[in-house]
Amino acid sequence: MAKESGKKWVLMVTAQTPTNIAVIKYWGKRDEKLILPINDSISVTLDPSHLCTTTSVAVSPDFTHDRMWLNGKEISLSGGRYQNCLRELRARASEVEDEEKGIKITKKDWEKLHVHVASYNNFPTAAGLASSAAGFACLVFSLAKLMNVKEDQSKLSAIARQGSGSACRSLYGGFVKWIMGKEKDGSDSVAVQLADENHWDDLVIIIAVVSSRQKETSSTSGMLETVETSMLIQHRAKEVVPKRIIQMEEAIKNRDFPSFARLSCADSNQFHAVCLDTSPPIFYMNDTSHRIISCVEKWNHFEGTPQVAYTFDAGPNAVLISHNRETAALLLQRLLFHFPPNSNTDLNRYLSQSGICTDSNVLICINV
């Protein structure tokens, strides 16, 4: 095992991975175990300095079991999703040598060594803000670094996918497509980057946090129930999404905001429509979400061309994508007007960021 056995050592890697927000939604699997989707999806990866997961992974001959802590609390790694990621990564681990520390781990050593994982989300877990996407992407990325896995991002994305489907999209910045693939073993169900983070850097993303409570229906069970009971989901996956994917790729390529906004809003609404068509029906949006949509729709209608796109994941929180800094400022004004601070005891709001900064894919998080 380690070159100088008997001597205690720890080898550690820390990584940070942003979350991603789908603008053409992933909802429904054709293979539950391998996590293979029934349609392609497209997402925007957020700036890692905002919503992100930070994960430290460590290996030491003193570790007797694989263990993990999420936000400071130990969680079990026995679930199939963690086991699949760990198994796939161990099988691809290579020799690691740190001469300074006098550490040498052979490919074979990795089969017996155990890892400790400590992961933190800087945003609410399981509130429909894609925490598992950032989480599994970061886990796979940091472990791959620790274990000296020599695979390209695309292969790593297929491993992250087995932890949480949408995690595969968080391994790239910018605009990312998750290709559903055709193979039974999932080898071609991988993420690819459509455009990097500099391609369209005047977009500003504002997240209106309607509720940070954990959602009642997890995405995993929700999409399973939709596939089993909705009479509309197959039509969506086979007839509607393939056309939208082509249109969305074109809109992103041309930085065509009106098309981007129309497709994002329509696809978000259709995702929630198939949730409602599930038996029993799944409601992720609430009255506040509906009010935010009405506010944006009225504004876009009044201006004659979309100023802001909205998209909602499996929760009531609104992800609002503004055309540029100016519209983002106007949007914040409108949100403050329609959802004034302390207008309701349930609705208290604050700006978690001091203002709009000039980074690409800026994220501002507010409570409504």
Place this chain on the structure above:
Amino acid sequence: MAKESGKKWVLMVTAQTPTNIAVIKYWGKRDEKLILPINDSISVTLDPSHLCTTTSVAVSPDFTHDRMWLNGKEISLSGGRYQNCLRELRARASEVEDEEKGIKITKKDWEKLHVHVASYNNFPTAAGLASSAAGFACLVFSLAKLMNVKEDQSKLSAIARQGSGSACRSLYGGFVKWIMGKEKDGSDSVAVQLADENHWDDLVIIIAVVSSRQKETSSTSGMLETVETSMLIQHRAKEVVPKRIIQMEEAIKNRDFPSFARLSCADSNQFHAVCLDTSPPIFYMNDTSHRIISCVEKWNHFEGTPQVAYTFDAGPNAVLISHNRETAALLLQRLLFHFPPNSNTDLNRYLSQSGICTDSNVLICINV
């Protein structure tokens, strides 16, 4: 004209028509003017002693124009829908003679005589409680009686349909199917009775009035926008509904409550799903509607077999159909528990009926 011209007379007819609640929904027209739907629908007609319209129609040689009052307020009859109904009925009017009053109206007289219409709803107008269905059915029925129109109910239903699509279903009691028809002129788009009001008389209907405010999106403009923009509506109309119509007819024939409930709930949810898939999206249900659904779904799941079916029209109010008097009593208990009186200033509730009576298709209206 009248036999004794110069002498003032008024001939009057009063009728009462109940509203109907669709359990397989009508949403979307293939012909806006003739009001021809894109799918069949099935409804339950309510007991006329509860939600209903009362309409008095009168004719007199002194009337200089057709005029109408709705709930005491004069409204214009110039709209195409009223004009279509009046034109169709006038064309079919026959001779009327009242020897006692000394009145004789020939077929030709009807072309020049004018009518006055006074209509009252005993429930909120345009709050998604199918007020226009009862209203136009009653208008056509009472005018047909006044004008001595010698057509069967089915022909009258085709006239009422041109006032408000779902009105055609209110001309029969019990369970009614509106056949979409194939003809371009709409002559085969008529209502037929599937079973009369005595066929399944242990059902109890409770309407939970969530809001009596007028809805933001009228059914007419809503369904037009859905047909124009939803990518799911055609699949619903062509693939899903035809199968559900067959299953629902079977469930009604066999008084099979579990199937009846499952189909009603699924079709209500799918109707709201295609509303959500509309651009801009249409929300008729609110958080209270969602809570009522969750409450019913949990109860039905716990019991292993449906106790209560829910269906929501173009508004947030819940129509709850209980299997029998016992489940209706339990449902009322649950509603009172989950939506206690005055728990919120916005939610005040009362029983508008003194209790559950034993009539067929009993209706109890409560505010939640």
